[in-house]
Amino acid sequence: MKDLAYYNGKISSISEMMVPFNDRSHFFGDGIYDATVSRNGIIFKLTDHLERFFSSMALVGINPDFTITELEQLLKTLVGKLDEADYFIYFQVSRGTAPRDHSYSPDIIPNLSIYMSPWPIDTDKDVRLKVMTAQDKRFEFCHIKTLNLLPNVIASQEATLKGLDEVVFHRDQRVTECAHSNVSILVNGVFQTAPLDNWILPGIARKYLLLASEALGFGTSETPFTVDEMLLADEVIISSSASICMVVSEIDGKAVGGKDPERLRQLQDAVYEDFYKETDSL
Template identity: 45%
Template sequence: MENLGYYNGIFGLIEEMVIPMNDRVHFFGDGVYDATFSANHVVYLIEEHIDRFFNSAEQIKITIPHTKAEVKAILEEMAAMVEAEESFVYWQVTRGTAPRNHAFPDTKANFWITVTPFELRNIKERMALTAMEDTRHLHCNIKTLNLLPSVMASQKASEEECQETVFYRGDIVTECAHSNVSILKDGMLKTHPNDRYILPGIAKSHLIMACKALKIPVDETAFTMSEMEAADEIIVTSSSNFCSAVKTLKGRPVGGKAPKLIEVIQDYLVAEFRVYCGLE
């Protein structure tokens, strides 16, 4: 199949799927999601993404109508059914279907999946960033469906011909609209700690593991906008991006001072991915 959708056990082409009007996602964005990609029909880092998915659901008191093993089996089955060698695999759970009411309904949660063709970007191509104040709520660690701030930030990046928007609170850098951001300075990786101000990125955790394996020191403390602007390199990570260096921030050149170190990290992460997906 070219693409594939799933809603509470029903499979079909995405454009043919039908969702009830009273699914609470329509009124409240009442749910959580996770996403990764598949290559060679293997869903990349599936266990870690499912763990985060269940953690997000638990924090907003949604009971997922499947076990972790069942979710994994469904995702793997769907990735195998889509023809593309590389696909974007997205799944979400909503609180259920019920007449509009702010309080939780006594109903079973709804489970959605989409699998669509996806082409990985060349991570050796440097990115352009812009920045804006982080005015989101104080539970950024939950992968909620309420993504309007990220939508606005992504639109800002598009209008400024950038690939991402960096969020900051005061002068402290948090993350990007749909990525994590870290810096390299004097041979050390510095990255925001996993607290309520950022999503605990799985790609970020693998960046940290890669640096430790490569004997690159890691400092998990918050850094400022001025520190980022003066960094040897700025690194953007996401599950579909691995690790990309940055060429400009708000239209001004940044980074470019440790290209060999960036390349070593990138090569390590790409090799990890290729082994995981059975491409080696």
């Protein structure tokens, strides 16, 4: 198959899949999701993504009728049905199907959705991103990977119309994260990234950038930084599972970074080596 959709046991192409109108994701965005990539039929950092997925479900009170082991096996089985290529792997669970009402029965059965589509994995170390900043107007559940992404969508569209690649959110000048990724900085040999509080998602790529920095002998810091500190940083890094270590060269029309290319390249080499090692065919 070139692409694949799954809904509660049904499998089809993405264009053919139909979802019940009363799925609560339709009315309320009542659900959570996670996403990563696969290469050579191997899903990257799957254990980490599954753990975050189940953590998000627990935080919003969704009780799955499947185990983490069962979902892991299902995802691996579905990837095995795909043509050999790089794929984006997306899985979500909604609270269930019921007539529209804010409250719900405690016995409601969750709906599991999955889709897998071709995705050219970009590990080009020379790509430089241009981004904009925006006031963070999202709600206070940013640490949960919920389906409620309207502020992210609005900000991302504004950036796209301006020919930019991403949006960096801030709350009263404290940098939080991007519209669909984490943001970190290199300053005086220290890899600094926002703390894991309710203002940011615990990114999987963020986690492994921290580990790689420690292994390389860099300093690490999980402390807040401001927009001004980001603008003055030696390097500005954007990370996600699909774009593990991307570099920013311009923020709000101002040139940034480019002051510590040696450490930056060491960090990129380390995380991309990890990616290729994990997803090489046996």
